[in-house]
Amino acid sequence: MKTKTSTLDKLIVRAVSKSYQTDSGPVKALNDVELEITGGELFFLLGASGCGKTTLLRCIAGLEQPDHGQVLFGDQDVTHLSPHLRETALVFQNYALWPHLTVAENVSFGLEERKVPRDEIRRRVDEALAAVHLSGIGGRDIGKMSGGQQQRVALARALVVRPRCLLLDEPLSNLDAKLRIDMRKEIRRIVKENGLTAVYVTHDQEEALSMADRLAVLDNGRIAQVGRPEEIYRRPISPHVATFIGETNLIPGIVLSREDGDIEVGTEGGVLIGRAPHYNWKPTVGTKVILSIRPECWTPSAEETPNTLAAIVQEQSYLGQRVQLTVNSRLGSLQVVLLNPDRQLSEGTVLRITAKPEEVVVMPAS
Numbered sequence: 001m002k003t004k005t006s007t008l009d010k011l012i013v014r015a016v017s018k019s020y021q022t023d024s025g026p027v028k029a030l031n032d033v034e035l036e037i038t039g040g041e042l043f044f045l046l047g048a049s050g051c052g053k054t055t056l057l058r059c060i061a062g063l064e065q066p067d068h069g070q071v072l073f074g075d076q077d078v079t080h081l082s083p084h085l086r087e088t089a090l091v092f093q094n095y096a097l098w099p100h101l102t103v104a105e106n107v108s109f110g111l112e113e114r115k116v117p118r119d120e121i122r123r124r125v126d127e128a129l130a131a132v133h134l135s136g137i138g139g140r141d142i143g144k145m146s147g148g149q150q151q152r153v154a155l156a157r158a159l160v161v162r163p164r165c166l167l168l169d170e171p172l173s174n175l176d177a178k179l180r181i182d183m184r185k186e187i188r189r190i191v192k193e194n195g196l197t198a199v200y201v202t203h204d205q206e207e208a209l210s211m212a213d214r215l216a217v218l219d220n221g222r223i224a225q226v227g228r229p230e231e232i233y234r235r236p237i238s239p240h241v242a243t244f245i246g247e248t249n250l251i252p253g254i255v256l257s258r259e260d261g262d263i264e265v266g267t268e269g270g271v272l273i274g275r276a277p278h279y280n281w282k283p284t285v286g287t288k289v290i291l292s293i294r295p296e297c298w299t300p301s302a303e304e305t306p307n308t309l310a311a312i313v314q315e316q317s318y319l320g321q322r323v324q325l326t327v328n329s330r331l332g333s334l335q336v337v338l339l340n341p342d343r344q345l346s347e348g349t350v351l352r353i354t355a356k357p358e359e360v361v362v363m364p365a366s
Contacts, residue, residue, distance in 0.1 A: 041198070087161075308352055
């Protein structure tokens with residue numbers, strides 16, 4: 001069952017900056033952040049602790065006021081609007097449920113505060129509990145529910161007020177690994193079935209890659225890159241993004257030539273051919289660059305194709321269908337992941353590996 005929610009055609013963060021005063025001086029949590037989120041998106045803010053993602057969420061919610069810039073819901077400037085007037089709903093990592101209230105009483109709390117008629121409260125609470133697959137347990141005590149059930153109650157409490165925007169701050173961090181995976185699917189289902197615009201804060205890369213329509217990687221209060229999960233993973237635009245999203249091999253080099261999209265790069269271990277992460281960046285000959293090659297982009301090769309090199313296995317970890325290797329090569333030590341290798345790859349085994357030019361990402365060195 002779907003709950004009726006308000007629509008939001010877009011959410012715009014325009015040149016938002018925010019600083020805090022600490023004992024050691026001012027700290028800039030957000031630095032001229034620009035962001036546009038389309039209505040109906042499940043959008044992730046991803047980054048390490050202290051990167052500014054929670055501060056940005058709180059500015060969107062109205063819990064923090066930016067020093068400069070604007071937050072707009074569609075054409076409405078909500079920068080200085082009180083949190084309860086923005087029609088947002090927040091879901092926290094600690095659930096923030098009232099332990100002395102029943103499930104239904106927790107869910108209805110926001111409606112009670114809004115003086116919604118009693119009959120409508122009952123109907124909307126039933127709808128919200130059905131949306132999170134908790135129908136029929138409104139009378140149960142919160143303390144008798146599992147962590148996953150409590151998180152669903154927190155989601156129902158957010159849905160019941162029919163928010164224009166759902167804001168989630170590390171909502172799964174207190175759950176065990178299996179339950180986190182189950183709840184990822186559940187949260188995405190709830191957001192999509194109810195047509196919500198949702199902004200989700202996390203430091204968990206796997207969570208973001210598996211759930212997001214799009215995501216923004218933050219670094220030191222700035223947006224490092226925005227895009228679909230596969231774009232961010234396959235075409236990172238900086239070494240920071242490449243190393244934060246998954247594992248990669250970083251290789252420094254200098255551009256030797258550029259032709260038809262292929263960029264020839266000289267490295268200490270020889271010449272490699274790669275591609276720029278986007279068409280707007282065209283490095284000139286002599287530019288210092290960093291190459292990013294994901295471990296799974298290396299494949300065995302029987303032929304002398306571009307980017308082929310000999311490698312000697314130093315370590316190997318058997319992971320079922322795949323084997324993770326540390327190999328030594330003319331490029332130095334590399335991480336390699338092979339799917340269903342056709343032979344035993346013990347320490348000292350010599351093999352030839354290659355990476356397609358489109359899998360070698362050429363990024364600015366600085």
